[in-house]
Amino acid sequence: MMRFSETTQAFYDDAYEKNALVNDIPQDISDVSDEQYRAFYTAINDARRVYAADGNFTLSAPRPDNFHTWDNSQKQWVLNDEGVVQQNAEEVASAINMKSLLLSSAQTVISEWQSELLLGVISDEDKTRLIAWLAYIRELKAVDTSRGASTTFPELPRP
Template identity: 35%
Template sequence: MLFSLATQAFYDPNANYGANLPSDVLTVTADQYTQFYSAINDNKYIYKSGDDFLISDSRPDKYYAWDLATNTWVITEAMATKKQNDIAVALKQTASSEVTRSSTQISILSDKLELLDFSGAETSDSVTATLTLWKKYRIGCNSVVTGIAIELPVAPDA
């Protein structure tokens, strides 16, 4: 089996790739193939140090790239900024979903109070207390959506 360090891919030595075969392909043993295949699927990078093949630690996350000069995973300033922006966007999306979910709970609890329709051990006081928790939670989540807060509050049903 052939392996390219540049593409981190395997090539069948019996196939005709023409000009598409990377110039850095090296012959690897069946054991190396198995080891490298597993490593690549675990987001690791195969590289050489002298004559030895080495396998990196797993890629920390999708924002890291392999640095050929240092043989380490690195994150550029631009990718670190993108990561932080992606985290903020995901948090706001979660918060927005939680605003919707809490609004549903608030509507149900308000209906119970308005109609005096309690079940089990529920009482007017217990439903009012739960309603207040959900309203505070919705306000907290909305603060994340609007950018006032940067952390989701704990949901009343958590």
């Protein structure tokens, strides 16, 4: 017989209870059928919660992301203050990484033109491109990444 605990979101079988060194079986343990066991096991591995509602077990929607936590009183995933802070920090870090990647790519694009300019062998067409890319790099350096996912980046210069 398999048993399930809503509190721990875990399964317990007869062998666990017999072999436990301490009585750590949760108080909310309930018998579940083989069909329920398979369904709950799959749901839990798909980032869903199994919870009791009106005397029956119900499966939640999948957890939206790692920033949401389960609110047992509301029986739903919620984004609390801590989750908002963590989400914003990750979004800011992502924007910083994107800015760094774009700057590095832009520097790679202009490196040959800069050498040609120093040597005085750059074509007028490439000099115009270099100027456009340098303006892009200035705009990119001015981007404020503290807005996280709302960060907007300048458009790439035309080839």
